[in-house]
Amino acid sequence: MGWLTMPFASMGGHPTAKAYLDDQFTYTREVDGGSKGLRVLASSCPQNRTYYAATQVMTNGVGGEIFAIVCKVHWCPGSKTGEQFGYKDMEESMGPCEDDCPQSILDLLTPTNNEHAQDWRRRCRARLERRSRKIEDGDRIRLETPLKFVDGHTGSEFIVEKRGRRVSFRDPETCQRYRITGFRDLAWQLVPVTKVHKTIFA
Structure with a gap:
């Protein structure tokens, strides 16, 4: 999907990108014979630049698959055109380039056979492993x-x-x-x- 931009007034009173996107990706819709929707179980938006969420598929109120949603976030408070906030959302199955997802969110995801999602998860965990390496004075x-x-x-x-x-x-x-x-x-x-x-x- 492309970028969706808006003025701050269109964020429904949510003060942060995390709060706004949590609300956007948590919903229930009535369908024939029941309901379907999504529920954000955990999310993070490091440095207000990229949003990561573990999102559960809900069917008739019962939780199912848990997959990751990734959103690139754009802030431009001084925009003269009113495009003060924007985001571009992707599912992990699209193989996002952004791979700074926290461990706590990765651990919630259910197994997947999608190769793009598997590659994205591997990249995220590899980055976490690199960052966990310790260095000492004099090394x-x-x-x-x-x-x-x-x-x-x-x-x-x-x-x-x-x-x-x-x-x-x-x-x-x-x-x-x-x-x-x-x-x-x-x-x-x-x-x-x-x-x-x-x-x-x-």
Whole structure:
């Protein structure tokens, strides 16, 4: 589907994209001999950019298949045409490029034979696994693909420097420090190094 855009006034009083889309994807419709609908069991909208939801098919009030809905979200408060909020919705069976779905939502989904949905779930779990990798101060890492920085330097190996929550990367040859945007999503591995520990005298 394409983008659906609207002014904030058309969001039915819902203050966030998550609240509005939860409402849109939870509904019941009367059909011959009963009712059909959807129910959002859990949802998330990280950084108000992409909405992910575990959505259950409801038939006559009974829950069935649980699949994922993914929506790209657009915010433009200053729009002169009134297109202040917009979204583009997709089902996981369409194989969305967006693959930052939280673990809690993935765990609710029922098994599927759809290849596009299976591939999307694998990509989401692979991304979660990459982000869960731990690094410590002093670790040496090697990037699968070298990065080029604004100062002209290109490098693939760096020493990790952690100062609280702040993480920077020092080139082992030049000692120059760099910030690597999106580091958790990059392909990298630890390089074995010998760490020298301080000697403590009794």
